[in-house]
Amino acid sequence: MSTNPMQSFGNTEPCKKWGMAILVDQCLGCDACVAACTLENQTPFWNELWRTHVEDLEFGEYPNSQRIFVPRLCMQCENPPCLYVCPTGATQIVDGGIVVVDEYKCIGCQYCVEACPFGARYMYTTEDVQKAKETYGINTIHEVPHVDKCTFCYETAPDNTNTPACVRTCVGGARVFGCLDNPNDEVTKLFETGEAVQLNPELGVGSKVRYVINRNLEGSVDV
Amino acid sequence: MNNQKKGFTLLGYSSKQIGIVLGSLVIVLVSIYLAFYGYNLDQIEEQVFNVPWGLDVVGYTFFALMATGSAMVNSVYTVFGYKGQNGEYSRFIKYGAWFSLVTILPAWLLVLLSLAKPFDFTYIFVSPRISSRITWMAILYTFYALMEAIELLYMILSERFERIKQIKYMEMGIGILVLIAVVSVCTNLGQVFGSLISMPAWYGPWFSVYFIFSAVLLGASAELLFMYPILRKEGSVRSFISKYYSAFFVIGIAFYTMYLTWIILSAWYSRETIWPVYQSLLYGAGAPIFWGVEIFIGLIIPLLISIYTLKKGNIKLMLLSAALLVIGGFASKYSIIVLPQQLRPYVWLTLQISNFSYFPSTGLIIMFIAAVLFWAAAFAVGSIVLPLNEKEKAKHLWIFR
Numbered sequence: 001m002s003t004n005p006m007q008s009f010g011n012t013e014p015c016k017k018w019g020m021a022i023l024v025d026q027c028l029g030c031d032a033c034v035a036a037c038t039l040e041n042q043t044p045f046w047n048e049l050w051r052t053h054v055e056d057l058e059f060g061e062y063p064n065s066q067r068i069f070v071p072r073l074c075m076q077c078e079n080p081p082c083l084y085v086c087p088t089g090a091t092q093i094v095d096g097g098i099v100v101v102d103e104y105k106c107i108g109c110q111y112c113v114e115a116c117p118f119g120a121r122y123m124y125t126t127e128d129v130q131k132a133k134e135t136y137g138i139n140t141i142h143e144v145p146h147v148d149k150c151t152f153c154y155e156t157a158p159d160n161t162n163t164p165a166c167v168r169t170c171v172g173g174a175r176v177f178g179c180l181d182n183p184n185d186e187v188t189k190l191f192e193t194g195e196a197v198q199l200n201p202e203l204g205v206g207s208k209v210r211y212v213i214n215r216n217l218e219g220s221v222d223v
Numbered sequence: 224m225n226n227q228k229k230g231f232t233l234l235g236y237s238s239k240q241i242g243i244v245l246g247s248l249v250i251v252l253v254s255i256y257l258a259f260y261g262y263n264l265d266q267i268e269e270q271v272f273n274v275p276w277g278l279d280v281v282g283y284t285f286f287a288l289m290a291t292g293s294a295m296v297n298s299v300y301t302v303f304g305y306k307g308q309n310g311e312y313s314r315f316i317k318y319g320a321w322f323s324l325v326t327i328l329p330a331w332l333l334v335l336l337s338l339a340k341p342f343d344f345t346y347i348f349v350s351p352r353i354s355s356r357i358t359w360m361a362i363l364y365t366f367y368a369l370m371e372a373i374e375l376l377y378m379i380l381s382e383r384f385e386r387i388k389q390i391k392y393m394e395m396g397i398g399i400l401v402l403i404a405v406v407s408v409c410t411n412l413g414q415v416f417g418s419l420i421s422m423p424a425w426y427g428p429w430f431s432v433y434f435i436f437s438a439v440l441l442g443a444s445a446e447l448l449f450m451y452p453i454l455r456k457e458g459s460v461r462s463f464i465s466k467y468y469s470a471f472f473v474i475g476i477a478f479y480t481m482y483l484t485w486i487i488l489s490a491w492y493s494r495e496t497i498w499p500v501y502q503s504l505l506y507g508a509g510a511p512i513f514w515g516v517e518i519f520i521g522l523i524i525p526l527l528i529s530i531y532t533l534k535k536g537n538i539k540l541m542l543l544s545a546a547l548l549v550i551g552g553f554a555s556k557y558s559i560i561v562l563p564q565q566l567r568p569y570v571w572l573t574l575q576i577s578n579f580s581y582f583p584s585t586g587l588i589i590m591f592i593a594a595v596l597f598w599a600a601a602f603a604v605g606s607i608v609l610p611l612n613e614k615e616k617a618k619h620l621w622i623f624r
Contacts, residue, residue: 070572084354088352106339107343108340110276111356119569125266144340146339
């Protein structure tokens with residue numbers, strides 16, 4: 001069994017279940033998380049494809065309109081549809097409950113891209129691999145074409161800390177990340193009190209990324 | 224004497240036959256080269272990320288349904304024992320079996336080239352995940368190709384070795400296994416799409432049934448088109464084919480239309496997520512293809528022609544009907560696969576329906592044309608080198624003419 005490179009701070013036991021709560025009201029829409037993730041994970045920004053990005057949504061009509069920013073990323077489902085459809089076992093759940101893609105086993109059929117209800121996956125093409133090599137040189141982390149997605153920075157785990165790049169960079173403190181095994185963790189409290197809610201709970205995927213929103217979002221959506 | 228007049232012969236093949244075989248083999252090689260050229264071009268062209276399954280997957284589905292559908296049509300002879308009033312069916316059943324076998328090859332070519340790493344497809348066998356419908360496609364395709372090849376071999380070898388022919392229920396047994404294989408392939412292919420909860424317009428068990436109706440129509444019409452040049456001089460067979468396939472088309476179109484209507488009516492009740500797709504199909508951007516190509520060209524005209532030829536028997540009109548059914552069948556696969564990806568629902572606090580544009584890249588178009596060329600040329604090679612006529616015995620290596 002592989003060891004989890006990301007361990008809770010101060011704990012020697014690896015975390016079994018990582019989670020993230022997104023405080024929508026605190027997101028400023030500055031895209032610092034997108035930039036941090038792009039550099040950390042070398043996502044193909046040249047094709048405007050990201051592991052995480054921020055949706056800019058408007059609700060209602062003037063004078064009762066409101067604007068919110070909703071960070072999007074992989075929901076790290078406990079019961080991930082992308083896992084079951086992968087024909088080669090390239091999509092796996094590793095220690096910590098994180099859904100990752102083994103890029104060498106991925107054949108690029110994109111069945112998982114179709115299967116993800118949150119649109120959180122994209123194809124890292126042959127051309128993207130080439131561009132990544134040109135951009136990042138010997139530091140490139142994408143060797144072959146594959147389907148790519150957010151892994152809570154599992155591959156890079158900088159400084160052996162457990163915090164993904166987007167969380168470290170967030171200026172508004174909108175992303176709360178922690179170990180769901182730890183009852184004292186802020187993210188666990190948000191999950192357990194029901195403040196952080198799942199998107200599409202009817203899908204039954206059990207997402208470990210949840211949203212905290214303290215606003216009434218009635219009205220039409222203009223995307 | 225006659226042979227001498229015809230000129231050069233080799234191993235019993237006339238110079239014309241050798242010319243066709245060599246020409247077809249060249250086309251096979253060129254088409255494989257073209258397919259990989261198209262693949263490489265597609266890799267460097269501007270990618271359409273929002274529609275991951277484009278023309279390559281549409282073409283793959285089209286050929287896979289055609290192959291399985293033609294095997295279902297052949298099962299009328301092999302399993303249910305209908306051989307025509309005067310045994311006319313026996314004259315072309317081996318061509319039918321060869322057609323089913325060879326038609327799966329362009330489907331495989333396209334599906335392999337739809338992968339980012341085509342040669343890594345072996346991982347599906349080396350490290351399979353059984354919950355994936357694609358894994359089952361690989362397993363079932365292997366079973367199907369094996370059974371279809373065994374059926375064809377049985378048909379060829381039983382002409383030469385009488386004792387094989389005398390084994391009771393052998394033909395029917397193999398026929399049943401082929402039928403099980405093709406129905407499994409067809410329904411599982413439907414569920415590759417139908418098991419995706421993320422795509423409401425695909426989700427559900429209806430896709431499998433839709434694919435079976437569609438496969439029978441596509442298989443029967445394409446088989447007729449390919450076999451006509453071979454059987455055109457045989458008057459009694461021509462007349463039989465004309466009436467037999469007319470009946471198939473009339474029944475097939477009736478069931479297909481009824482099922483399609485039911486699907487559209489059902490979609491009405493899922494107004495938020497599924498209906499936008501059918502709205503586009505009925506009176507939106509997809510309407511010209513749906514009404515013009517799929518319904519009018521692909522169903523109404525073939526139905527009228529088939530009703531006429533069922534009574535009067537006109538092979539030329541039947542060929543027109545078959546060609547239109549193939550065109551309509553392709554258009555319907557294009558609509559049903561591409562449109563739901565363009566109008567895909569996402570829920571980010573509220574429901575949003577995407578509106579992605581899609582047009583196949585030049586590379587994909589080249590790949591599809593290459594697959595069609597490959598298919599026609601491969602069929603021609605087998606039609607000449609294999610003893611596919613009634614009571615024709617193999618002379619070389621047990622299976623060659």
